[in-house]
Amino acid sequence: xxxxxxxxxxxxxxxxxxxxxxxxxxxxxxxxxxxxxxxxxxxxxxxxxxxxxxxxxxxxxxxxxxxxxxxxxxxxxxxxxxxxxxxxxxxxxxxxxxxxxxxxxxxxxxxxxxxxxxxxxxxxxxxxxxxxxxxxxxxxxxxxxxxxxxxxxxxxxxxxxxxxxxxxxxxxxxxxxxxxxxxxxxxxxxxxxxxxxxxxxxxxxxxxxxxxxxxxxxxxxxxxxxxxxxxxxxxxxxxxxxxxxxxxxxxxxxxxxxxxxxxxxxxxxxxxxxxxxxxxxxxxxxxxxxxxxxxxxxxxxxxxxxxxxxxxxxxxxxxxxxxxxxxxxxxxxxxxxxxxxxxxxxxxxxxxxxxxxxxxxxxxxxxxxxxxxxxxxxxxxxxxxxxxxxxxxxxxxxxxxxxxxxxxxxxxxxxxxxxxxxxxxxxxxxxxxxxxxxxxxxxxxxxxxxxxxxxxxxxxxxxxxxxxxxxxxxxxxxxxxxxxxxxxxxxxxxxxxxxxxxxxxxxxxxxxxxxxxxxxxxxxxxxxxxxxxxxxxxxxxxxxxxxxxxxxxxxxxxxxxxxxxxxxxxxxxxxxxxxxxxxxxxxxxxxxxxxxxxxxxxxxxxxxxxxxxxxxxxxxxxxxxxxxxxxxxxxxxxxxxxxxxxxxxxxxxxxxxxxxxxxxxxxxxxxxxxxxxxxxxxxxxxxxxxxxxxxxxxxxxxxxxxxxxxxxxxxxxxxxxxxxxxxxxxxxxxxxxxxxxxxxxxxxxxxxxxxxxxxxxxxxxxxxxxxxxxxxxxxxxxxxxxxxxxxxxxxxxxxxxxxxxxxxxxxxxxxxxxxxxxxxxxxxxxxxxxxxxxxxxx
Numbered sequence: 071x072x073x074x075x076x077x078x079x080x081x082x083x084x085x086x087x088x089x090x091x092x093x094x095x096x097x098x099x100x101x102x103x104x105x106x107x108x109x110x111x112x113x114x115x116x117x118x119x120x121x122x123x124x125x126x127x128x129x130x131x132x133x134x135x136x137x138x139x140x141x142x143x144x145x146x147x148x149x150x151x152x153x154x155x156x157x158x159x160x161x162x163x164x165x166x167x168x169x170x171x172x173x174x175x176x177x178x179x180x181x182x183x184x185x186x187x188x189x190x191x192x193x194x195x196x197x198x199x200x201x202x203x204x205x206x207x208x209x210x211x212x213x214x215x216x217x218x219x220x221x222x223x224x225x226x227x228x229x230x231x232x233x234x235x236x237x238x239x240x241x242x243x244x245x246x247x248x249x250x251x252x253x254x255x256x257x258x259x260x261x262x263x264x265x266x267x268x269x270x271x272x273x274x275x276x277x278x279x280x281x282x283x284x285x286x287x288x289x290x291x292x293x294x295x296x297x298x299x300x301x302x303x304x305x306x307x308x309x310x311x312x313x314x315x316x317x318x319x320x321x322x323x324x325x326x327x328x329x330x331x332x333x334x335x336x337x338x339x340x341x342x343x344x345x346x347x348x349x350x351x352x353x354x355x356x357x358x359x360x361x362x363x364x365x366x367x368x369x370x371x372x373x374x375x376x377x378x379x380x381x382x383x384x385x386x387x388x389x390x391x392x393x394x395x396x397x398x399x400x401x402x403x404x405x406x407x408x409x410x411x412x413x414x415x416x417x418x419x420x421x422x423x424x425x426x427x428x429x430x431x432x433x434x435x436x437x438x439x440x441x442x443x444x445x446x447x448x449x450x451x452x453x454x455x456x457x458x459x460x461x462x463x464x465x466x467x468x469x470x471x472x473x474x475x476x477x478x479x480x481x482x483x484x485x486x487x488x489x490x491x492x493x494x495x496x497x498x499x500x501x502x503x504x505x506x507x508x509x510x511x512x513x514x515x516x517x518x519x520x521x522x523x524x525x526x527x528x529x530x531x532x533x534x535x536x537x538x539x540x541x542x543x544x545x546x547x548x549x550x551x552x553x554x555x556x557x558x559x560x561x562x563x564x565x566x567x568x569x570x571x572x573x574x575x576x577x578x579x580x581x582x583x584x585x586x587x588x589x590x591x592x593x594x595x596x597x598x599x600x601x602x603x604x605x606x607x608x609x610x611x612x613x614x615x616x617x618x619x620x621x622x623x624x625x626x627x628x629x630x631x632x633x634x635x636x637x638x639x640x641x642x643x644x645x646x647x648x649x650x651x652x653x654x655x656x657x658x659x660x661x662x663x664x665x666x667x668x669x670x671x672x673x674x675x676x677x678x679x680x681x682x683x684x685x686x687x688x689x690x691x692x693x694x695x696x697x698x699x700x701x702x703x704x705x706x707x708x709x710x711x712x713x714x715x716x717x718x719x720x721x722x723x724x725x726x727x728x729x730x731x732x733x734x735x736x737x738x739x740x741x742x743x744x745x746x747x748x749x750x751x752x753x754x755x756x757x758x759x760x761x762x763x764x765x766x767x768x769x770x771x772x773x774x775x776x777x778x779x780x781x782x783x784x785x786x787x788x789x790x791x792x793x794x795x796x797x798x799x800x801x802x803x804x805x806x807x808x809x810x811x812x813x814x815x816x817x818x819x820x821x822x823x824x825x826x827x828x829x830x831x832x833x834x835x836x837x838x839x840x841x842x843x844x845x846x847x848x849x850x851x852x853x854x855x856x857x858x859x860x861x862x863x864x865x866x867x868x869x870x871x872x873x874x875x876x877x878x879x880x881x882x883x884x885x886x887x888x889x890x891x892x893x894x895x896x897x898x899x900x901x902x903x904x905x906x907x908x909x910x911x912x
Contacts, residue, residue, distance in 0.1 A: 092556035094146035095127040101144040108150035123148040151175040220276030228831040233571030236276045242269040243297040287507030299808040321753025322811030328566040333559030338464040366465035377450035383475035387418040390432040402523035404446030416453040467493040488554035491547030514547030653694040660698040668823030676713040694721035700819030722841040727817040729786035729828040752829040764806040770796035787827040
């Protein structure tokens with residue numbers, strides 16, 4: 071792995087890859103897919119462009135071979151999906167506009183693999199009809215790592231009804247706090263450089279959907295996640311108590327926090343070498359003439375910097391990132407004569423060829439390091455090699471241990487402390503973040519303020535000058551390191567997933583028929599709609615039946631799916647004369663035309679509809695139409711009639727800002743199956759009276775934001791806003807709701823005279839996927855009139871973004887019954903970005 075190449079290739083990448091490999095080697099896990107971005111760029115290794123790469127399982131040093139899956143699991147794979155320009159390596163801060171595309175392609179991949187695994191693992195019985203299809207095998211859990219992957223995972227989990235887990239690694243609010251504390255950048259500059267507001271909102275979105283958040287320490291929960299609107303530790307504890315007592319949570323929800331120590335691959339640790347370190351003669355190790363075996367090349371690369379290589383080594387290993395605060399360590403070392411006389415300093419700061427060519431702030435950090443070395447005249451005492459490989463890292467730790475040195479880790483990387491302990495190295499680490507609980511478990515070092523040079527100097531002198539304390543820290547680390555093995559981590563992880571990831575929403579099923587051969591007239595393409603052509607959604611809800619009962623449950627669902635004719639509504643006769651059939655294309659009329667009074671502007675809407683309809687002239691029924699609007703179903707039908715258009719001529723009406731889908735050729739009522747899907751985490755009437763209280767300005771009257779019963783529905787609370795100046799913005803209302811545990815989407819519509827509060831998994835883009843995937847066509851946006859739905863557009867959306875836009879359209883239904891207890895664990899990679907190269911078995 072090319073760790074340290076830039077700020078996007080830090081220790082989290084190694085953590086995620088090793089986690090995938092370790093999970094694949096755990097009993098009961100059949101397959102692990104690590105989704106990341108595909109890059110075909112001459113500036114990076116060719117392996118980044120490989121669509122699929124198989125990861126070899128961890129050796130016996132990193133996982134329990136005895137616990138392997140006796141059925142023979144498929145293993146772990148890096149799956150690289152095209153996202154944005156394929157020929158460019160894009161920094162994570164610039165990836166946000168491409169997240170929706172990544173979600174689409176990830177959904178296509180998941181669907182295809184689910185179908186293939188179903189045919190492989192659960193084939194229909196021999197006496198089944200020839201047309202019988204195998205039940206798809208859906209992921210057991212979807213895990214998002216880092217902010218952008220958390221947003222991807224939230225959309226996938228919402229689409230597939232698969233539990234979501236997230237790990238923040240490095241949190242946006244904490245980073246913003248640290249940058250402001252350093253005083254090097256101001257708010258607007260931080261926003262422009264790091265897109266910090268977009269990153270924080272992605273993390274909030276992850277909290278909205280996640281059922282479990284994995285952390286390394288309790289301190290991370292209290293002091294880092296506690297900064298977010300979507301998590302309050304006290305509220306979470308109260309809701310947990312209510313759940314334990316069987317008392318209603320009143321529509322509120324907080325994700326569960328699971329403290330799971332990070333894992334480590336011990337396969338590279340030479341235990342015999344570590345055990346005899348105390349009595350080894352360093353001269354025998356660093357003198358090739360006296361050594362009995364070949365020495366690692368990286369040793370000579372490090373030792374060539376030192377005038378006296380026999381002194382203990384202070385090792386700092388991190389990316390050249392300003393937040394790692396390497397310069398404070400260098401100042402502490404340069405200003406302490408006693409520390410300079412006692413020890414050497416080794417800085418492993420990624421890889422570089424030319425400092426001027428380094429991306430991001432890496433060049434700035436290295437320049438500052440060189441200036442400090444020159445200022446304090448540290449030549450012969452500080453090593454800063456230009457290159458190292460991932461396989462060199464164990465040898466670097468071994469060398470530091472042989473010199474009876476220590477590790478200084480100013481950052482919050484979760485892997486460094488356990489790695490140091492495995493090699494018998496005491497640690498000086500920051501008192502912020504993960505190191506607090508990790509060092510409490512290992513007892514192998516000291517915690518300091520990373521911004522205090524005096525504190526760093528004192529801690530290093532305490533460990534290096536006192537042989538007794540050094541030996542005690544070394545023994546403690548070696549004795550307690552078993553707590554951080556990957557097998558232990560995976561067992562804890564899967565047990566927490568089994569305990570926490572089972573929400574009380576209605577059981578739902580998703581059946582995916584096989585893909586028929588494409589018609590020659592339909593053409594080719596690589597869009598999601600092409601790859602999902604023929605995908606048909608059949609959702610059914612069963613609130614009382616046991617869906618784990620196998621075939622009997624399926625029969626119950628099929629019985630519920632067939633409603634008696636007497637139960638059908640009056641408009642159902644429309645289906646006898648018209649049905650959309652199989653479309654080759656679908657034109658979406660996504661317009662809301664209103665006057666200043668909030669009433670539909672019939673003239674403008676008629677022009678838009680006529681333009682859309684004329685675009686389909688001559689298609690011969692191969693093109694369908696969908697109206698996407700913030701109006702209710704009756705309002706949309708009446709408006710269409712006023713425009714001279716027959717509602718039954720539309721394949722679907724997406725109404726109430728995505729809370730409802732209606733098939734007017736069938737009946738002018740909300741589709742029950744879609745309603746069952748969006749019910750996930752919907753607070754219902756519990757939030758109905760809360761919104762007016764939180765949404766009004768201080769000087770507002772009760773009538774300025776009042777419930778509009780006529781415009782509401784089962785999954786849409788509508789509020790009439792008579793004076794826009796007396797009503798808060800959507801972001802403010804959403805923040806207040808999140809802080810109280812309510813998870814909703816909010817949209818202003820009808821020229822900001824109506825506020826729609828809809829379920830978390832409902833929106834106009836998400837609802838669009840249902841008719842798109844049902845008939846299998848390429849969607850096209852139509853209409854050009856004024857668009858007045860506001861509030862749901864993502865922050866920093868590009869100009870011209872669709873109304874109600876969110877990170878992905880994901881109206882696919884959820885399935886829980888057919889999911890195996892430990893089937894597949896799907897990880898969205900740290901950034902939907904190309905993971906560093908791995909030369910494993912393919």
